Amino acid sequence: MPAQPAGAPSLPSLGGKKRSYRERVADALRAALIAGELLPGEVYSAPTLAARFGVSATPVREAMLDLAKEGLVDTMPNKGFRVTEVSEKQLDEYKHIRALIEIPTVVELARTADPVSLEALRPAAREIVQAAAAGDLIAYVEADTRFHLGLLALAGNTHLVEVVGDLRGRSRLYGLTALVKAGRLLASAEEHLELLDALLARDEHAVREVMTRHLGHVRGLWAAQ
Structure with missing residues (x-):
């Protein structure tokens, strides 16, 4: 795992609950979505988000696919993921x-x-x-x-x-x-x-x-x- 850059959001503590690294990344992305740090309608690439969270692109891409199943983001072929807008x-x-x-x-x-x-x-x-x-x-x-x-x-x-x-x-x-x-x-x-x-x-x-x-x-x- 790459070193986390200064000022980057930290991955959530698990409170004793054993979870995979992919799940931890998904938790961090979900929290950023809920708090409005990732904006509705905006498209984010896995490498960009990986740099932001100080992790590699693969778990970010996998985590975003999980969030897509939850309806939180839409996949944009060859671009990344767009945060779904809510009416x-x-x-x-x-x-x-x-x-x-x-x-x-x-x-x-x-x-x-x-x-x-x-x-x-x-x-x-x-x-x-x-x-x-x-x-x-x-x-x-x-x-x-x-x-x-x-x-x-x-x-x-x-x-x-x-x-x-x-x-x-x-x-x-x-x-x-x-x-x-x-x-x-x-x-x-x-x-x-x-x-x-x-x-x-x-x-x-x-x-x-x-x-x-x-x-x-x-x-x-x-x-x-």
């Missing part, structure tokens, strides 16, 4: 589906979730706040994904988690950079701690209110772009 209609549809799935699921967790398991999500919630305060979009997206999918996993439905994970990837969090500059991202980040407190208090009404507000903010992130 306003699609974003509204994604948000609607997420609301249908996530709000009732998380409200149910106010009755059923083990307090210890809920409290175990607090470090991720704090990481989201810290990343928002620092304007670190990659760290924000990684911690946010870990928190939300970890929370949904407490419902015990693996397929539900996969569906929401796919929706999050396809929609991406547009407009994060603008929200950082406007100082609005931190308020959304702090809702994760508010949600945890409501869950631990078994306050279903508060959980529903926070989840509804939070998903509304997510759509606001997309619209900000």
Whole structure:
């Protein structure tokens, strides 16, 4: 593996989960896509991305093919990969589906979730706040994904988690950079701690209110772009 250039995005830490190098590269590219560092409609070649991440072109090319299967990029013969563009209609549809799935699921967790398991999500919630305060979009997206999918996993439905994970990837969090500059991202980040407190208090009404507000903010992130 070539030495990583100064200032290049780092490959995500695996948190003890053993994954292939190709998967690690895919994770790093996916994070850059979600954070808006790779722009919709733009075409990127494997060698260009490899230089950016300080890796060889082969795992980048393989990882981008994986992302193409997820609908995140389109292959452009003899050119590279184009980041797929998402319409306003699609974003509204994604948000609607997420609301249908996530709000009732998380409200149910106010009755059923083990307090210890809920409290175990607090470090991720704090990481989201810290990343928002620092304007670190990659760290924000990684911690946010870990928190939300970890929370949904407490419902015990693996397929539900996969569906929401796919929706999050396809929609991406547009407009994060603008929200950082406007100082609005931190308020959304702090809702994760508010949600945890409501869950631990078994306050279903508060959980529903926070989840509804939070998903509304997510759509606001997309619209900000």
